[in-house]
Amino acid sequence: MVASLNFRARHRRIGCARMLAAALIAGAAFAPLASQAADATPLKIGFIGTLSGPAGALGQDQYDAFMLAIEQKGGKLGGVPVQVVREDDQLKPDIGVQAAQKLIERDKVRIITGVTFSNVMMAIHKPITNAGVLLIGSNAGPAPLAGAGCSPWFFSTSWNNDELHEAGGQLATDLGYKRMVVMAPNYQAGRDAVAGFKRDYRGTLVDEVYTQVNQPDYSAEITQLQAAQPDAVYVFYPGGMGVNFVKQYRQAGLLGKIPLISVSTIDGTTLPALKEIAVGAITSSPYSPDLKNAENAQFVAAFSQKYKRLPSLYAAQSYDAANLIDAALTTVKGNTTDRQVLRQAIRTAKFQSVRGDFSFDTNQFPRAGFYRVDVVKAATGAAFETKGPIVAKIRNPLAQQCKMN
Known part of the structure; x- marks a missing residue:
């Protein structure tokens, strides 16, 4: 009972x-x-970057700057709470593809950003854009994706590889160097680097040298370029590759003897390790911490205070990506269900870039300028000093090959 x-x-x-x-x-x-x-529930945004290994500092700068922008906006973008799901591609295209699939299928992200290296970008671009997920790259800019291989679902806040190095070729020409050697790692961005440099360099290319990705020892190549006796050498060695090359170039007694011009070699991620070793080098860059605009001033102050280091171009481009997304989400009032409407909001978004004036070309890459930035002596051992623009905002020829609605 x-x-x-x-x-x-x-x-x-x-x-x-x-x-x-x-x-x-x-x-x-x-x-x-x-x-x-x-x-x-928070809007999920995927972040893919190279966060480990010799090049890990590049992806870390991208991630840290992206998260700083979100923190400054109270954990929101466009007034919408966001959750960033971070993935390390380890500079391996197959790992990058796995990370992209996880973000799309399991995490159900609406937007993916980051991407540090071009070989990874080439591998993940189609799986992401074919799924209709918006991809906003903040560093890697393979030339094919700026031309015939462009996609309406892919945006970049950086540059395409060709134009990055076209500026380097123009700088070398402006400096009057008649005979040069160019060096780069043998992968997509390295090959784009050489092609871009040759396009705007008006002198004679004595030699073009391709080395292995993450190669630690450049003594044989340095001996080879000494024998060539060029007026100057142009190199593209991001991350740990740049640290190793510049140290060995200095040890060989060449820095100051054969002028060194570089892109993405001596930057905010590598200068802390190089310090005075890099003094005297000349860089071509889309960004420098000493650029004179209000948005950059507050960004450098906030980034330096939080992370105890100066921001690099990787950080700057990722901070811009966060502010781009913020502006677009504000326009659509946080509604991401209509992809076409969100895409249009990104295309027309207005925000203050740390690089200065910012707008998209028809291929959805920026129309932004490049600067000559020298490495000079400072109390910390070395610092960057902007000497002025190399090229102003101009339309890149690749944009004409891009056909999209």
Whole structure:
């Protein structure tokens, strides 16, 4: 009898609980939209970058700057709470593809950003854009994706590889160097580097040298370029490759003897390791911490205070990516369900770039300038000093090959 009474009491409690749950669900269906927005789960944004190994500092700068922008906006972009799901591609295209698939299929992200190296970008670009997920790159800019291989679902806040090095070729020409050697690692961005440099360099290319990705020893190549006796050498060695090359170039007694011009070799991620070793080098860069604009001034101050280092171009471009997304989400009031509307909001977004004036070309790459930035002596051992623009905003020829709606 007691068991029977207990059963009936338990049954009444279960029935009441179900009625209460039904009432709550019915009430929620008629709740104001503002209440729904307040209780909304965060918008998931995927971040893929090279976060480990000799080049890990590049991806870390991208990630840190992106998160700084979100922190400054109270954990939101466009007034919408966001959750960033971070993935390390380890500079391996197959790992990058796995990370992209996880973000799309398991994490259900609406936007993916970051991407440090071009070989990874070439591998993940189609899987992401074919899935209709918006990809906003903040560093890697393979030339094919700026031309015939462009996609309406891919944007960049950096540059395409060709134009990055076209500026380097123009700088070498402006400096009057008639005979040069160019060196780069043998992967997509390295080959783009040489092609871009040759396009705007007006002198004679004595030799073009390709080395292995993450090669630690350049003594044989340095001996080879000494024998060539060029007026100057142009190199593209991002991350740890740049640290090793510049140290060995200095040890060989060449820095100051054969002028060194570089892109993405001596930058905010490598100068702390090089210090005075790099003094005297000349760089071509889309960004420098001493650029004179209000947005950059507050960014450098905030980044330096939080991370105890100066931001690099990788950080600057990723900070711009966060502010681009913020502006677009503001326009669509946080609604990401209509991809076409969101894409149009990104294309026309207005925000203050740390690089100065910013706008997209028809291929959805920036129309932004490049600067001559020298490495000079400073109290910390070395610092960057902007000497002025190399090229102003101009339309890159690759944009004409891009056909999209």
